[in-house]
Every structure is written in structure tokens, then in C-alpha cells.
Amino acid sequence: MVTSRLGKTRFRVAGTAEFNGYNRDIRAARISPLIAWCRAHFPGMSTRQCVPWAGLRPMMPDMLPRVARGKNPRVLYNTGHGHLGWTLSAVTADAVAALATACSNAA
Structure with a gap:
């Protein structure tokens, strides 16, 4: 919760x-x-006006995000984090930075 x-x-x-x-x-x-x-x-809180909302989050069946180069080496993918987006953001940012650095060093 x-x-x-x-x-x-x-x-x-x-x-x-x-x-x-x-x-x-x-x-x-x-x-x-x-x-x-x-x-x-929260017994004093009114639940009279509830607004259901769905936040669609791309995720992979194995729950692991995909961090990789695309067919074009200048395109990097960082997707599929699902509900763990904030939790995994720092480590996948490092992975994307490493890919980007490797890409620019190779160019």
C-alpha cells in the first residue's frame, strides 16, 4: 500500500x-x-468521492527492465521498469550512461 x-x-x-x-x-x-x-x-476521511485511475507502466514478463542499444547504435532503450521505475532508476541510469559513453567513444 x-x-x-x-x-x-x-x-x-x-x-x-x-x-x-x-x-x-x-x-x-x-x-x-x-x-x-x-x-x-483514516476513519475521519470521506471516501464519498473516489476517482479510480490506472497508471499504465510498461513492464516485461520477467519484471526486468530492458536497457540496450537499438538497431541504430545512437538509439538507447531504457524501458519496462513497471512499478519499480523509481526503485531501479539510478542503476539503469548508470547502465544507460555506460552504453552512451561506449557509443560516443566508438564514434
């Missing part, structure tokens, strides 16, 4: 991830536990 303020009057709650292709449909069964969690932990 992850929570954060969203502006002065809103509260964001996230806690689900699933392989579902390019699909922004959100099942009520996925939202209900989040609302119940809010009611249990």
Missing part, C-alpha cells in the same frame, strides 16, 4: 499492479480493498 497527498484536498492510495495489456478498465474488486483500508486507517 502506498499513500501520498495529491494537492491540498486529495489523498492518493495505490496498492495494485497487474498484467492487463493496454487496458485502463479498473474492476471494482480492485478498488474496494483500497477504500476499506482508507476507512480503517
